Amino acid sequence: MTVYQMDVKTTFLNGELKEEVYVCHPEGFVDPDHPTHVYRLKKALYGLKQAPRAWYDTLSRFLLDNHFSKGAVDPTLFTRKTGKYILLVQIYVDDIIFASTDLKDCDMFSNEMSS
Secondary structure, three states: OEEEEEEOOOOOOOOEOOOOOEEOOOOOOOOOOOOOOOEEOOEOOOOOOOHHHHHHHHHHHHHHHOOOEEOOOOOOEEEEEEOOEEEEEEEEOOEEEEEEOOHHHHHHHHHHHHO
């Protein structure tokens, strides 16, 4: 069995937020017409404390929709059984480690994650 590692570059961008988050104007970008206004975020941003959770929820939903089972003891471990083969996926923040008893499964998973 070969173990693969994948680093997701855009992990914390565009994740769906479950709560309303407001931010003030960044320094140097204050709108002169509305200097006291704040902005409501529609998607997660890098550095936002809710961003890792939004990413995990999005990835978890994707894996569950693609016939993976979430670990009962470790919710960051996902498994998918296909006949006699098993694909293991472990998530840690923006890193994904995966392995399978079938190399074709690893290639297919890598392609699924790239699209």
